Amino acid sequence: MSEYVIEMKDIVKSFGNVHAVRNGQFTLKKGEIHSLIGENGAGKSTMMKLLYGMYPIDDGSIRIHGDHIPSISPKIAIEKGIGMVHQEFMLVNELTVLENIILGFEPRHGITIDFDKARKTVEQYINQYGMDIQLGKKINQISVGEAQRVEIIKTLTRGANVIILDEPTAVLTPQETKQLFVILQNLRKDGKSLVFISHKLNEVMEISDRISVMRQGNYIGSVSKEETSPAELAKMMIGREVFLNIEKTQTKPGEKVLEVKDVWVSGEKEISKIRGVSLDVRAGEIVGIAGIDGNGQSELIEAIAGLRQVEKGSVLLDGKELGGLSPKQIRKAGLSHIPEDRNTRGLNRSMSIKENLIAVQVGEAPFCKGVVRDDKETLEYAKQLSEVFDIRPRDPEISTQSLSGGNAQKVVVAREVSIGGKLLVASQPTRGVDIGAIESIRKILQEVKAKGMGVLLVSADLEEILSLSDRIVVMHEGRITGRLKAEDANEDNLGLLMMGGTASAEERGSTT
């Protein structure tokens, strides 16, 4: 018998061209809570979905209770005692709680379902762990916290002794999180082994016995809770980039180009993911938003760009209220936007470089004469931009599908900074691009600022925030936890604020 309940070794998994997991390692001991942490896209969820048999692994090996399992399906995983609480709940809205719990493992009475027996079994678990669950209600009538408890009960009734929780607290209120942690501790007491996936470091420090870190599909290391600190974990998660020394251009900030006043915004899964954010950006300065991914930065940017509805509060661009305007109207008002995901929002990957470069001006002169597009003019413009922004290959007619991450991102950057708006919103502008491209994109941002544009920069990379920004605001769980001038900021005080801590008195005194 092995020391470990679960052993995952040298795991590799790609989806098309995306290397979700390059080098995955994971072990789980009996009766421990083991956190798997990393930024969005680090591969932590994929690792656990592979363990649960949601997709086959490309390479590597998985052992459960010491037995090598060559290929896993959810059915085999369940039989081996593995249960998973997915980030997106696997519950059928129109069915009752009880029906959802027994789905796939229904106690039978001939061909019919033995609901009495089912209820008895489930109630036994509910009582054992003191959970609050109403079996007769339909899923769409219960709260998110309750739905999560239903998911946990579901794994227990299927006989799980290993339970994987994929970012379970992302959708919970602080009170619900506390309840969940009590349940998790009780499960551990009963000898269950738990995997806790998260990127919220304070929670990880509270609940875990051991912590493993992943970054960009690679296993970084495992530490026990006693031996580590949130600061060390953050460093492991985010990693140090090669220091890209860029001389900060000194400019005199002008008028306010962006004013965000007490804005509240809903997220995909939670209402009011952003709660009362206020900030402003002046012409000729870069304001950096620092924060661990998933703390509301994306929602804030989408709200500014008109892609997400603002619950309350107001956003002003160059003094003009943006509420109720369409994304196109907001662009007309002077917004340039480098979206965080170039593949789904930044580019149309099935179209050429040329077409992507004029995507936001397609109906306008000189690229359009009446209703007819002017291809010659477009090509001329595209050639010019390719030259200036060093987009390789230097052929604007080819499809963006074949471009490397860096060159694809340059197409987006070239388009956005060339339309000459008043505000540039740059969201993760250098994520997943090579060093050369990082350098040139950072330079471009400096140039844009020198020309008098206001820049709002969102980056999970502290290095980037520190080297580019004139002012820095830090977001944590949908609120701004700190505002610092660039000269007062360093990785330590930002890191603390990113984890929800508060700035010390003198730093608060120097806020703008």
Place this chain on the structure above:
Amino acid sequence: MDLGKIFSVSLIYATFRSATPIIYAALCAAITQQADILNIGTEGIMLTGAFAAVAVSYLTGSWLLGVVVAMIAGLIMAMIMAVGHIRYKAEICAIGMGINLFALAITKFLLNSALGKSGTFSEPGIIAIPRVSLPFLAKVPFLKEIFDNWCITEWFVIVLIILVWFVFYKTVWGLRLRAVGQFPMAAQTAGINVNSMKYRAIAISGLIGGLAGAHLSLGYSKMFTENMTNARGFMGVAAMYFGGAHPILTAAGCLVFGLTDSIGARLQAYGVPSQLVLLMPYVVTIATLAVSMASKMAREKKKKSALAKA
């Protein structure tokens, strides 16, 4: 116009009689709908069944054999659709319409080549599904009038509605089927083979669709004519939408069609233009779909982000 003559006791049976083929079709559509597959091919499956039933009944002299072969024919048509949709990922509406067109053509072709007729096939050699009366009902004056001399498949449709309801809501299979239709990922994580469930749903749908056809040609009438389903399959699909794929509500929706049809037939006797009367079922179909779609739209919440998640 004598309203008393139009709304007489006999209207109850007339309504039920015209509704029965549509109820079968609607149940055929409801089963796949529970697995989130829109069975637009119901019409074609039913037409194939209708032809097979008449041909086999005529050639063998056995109505029962006719019904069985009709169900098998329906099954074959349904499986073509299933393989195309599940294995080769064809758009279900496209392949369903393909099945409908194919059914029109193949029945016409076989009518000419195998039975040597064109247009209509109506021979004394066709053995129809027998009609029976339940003796205990025959003694009750009012009920006697309603339940007199029903075709076996008319009795059976009532059994089938209840049976399908029971399967959907009381059995293990039904629970899994509904889970597959409403949230396939949830079913998959519960260890259920989603594709296999879909195949089974379409197969059963094919059997019922074939039976729908057999009833139409051997029970409701005693002949086969080209395109004799005459959009009953589509009406079944509309009724299924109306009833949200719930067998009992769906059947109730079909009765609306039956009622329209029988009132129309009676109005014709009073000089209402026949074209107008023939138009009515289609008007009701569109109205039914409009009402059920509008209520469905209202239920669905708006997406919060402007773009769908990749």
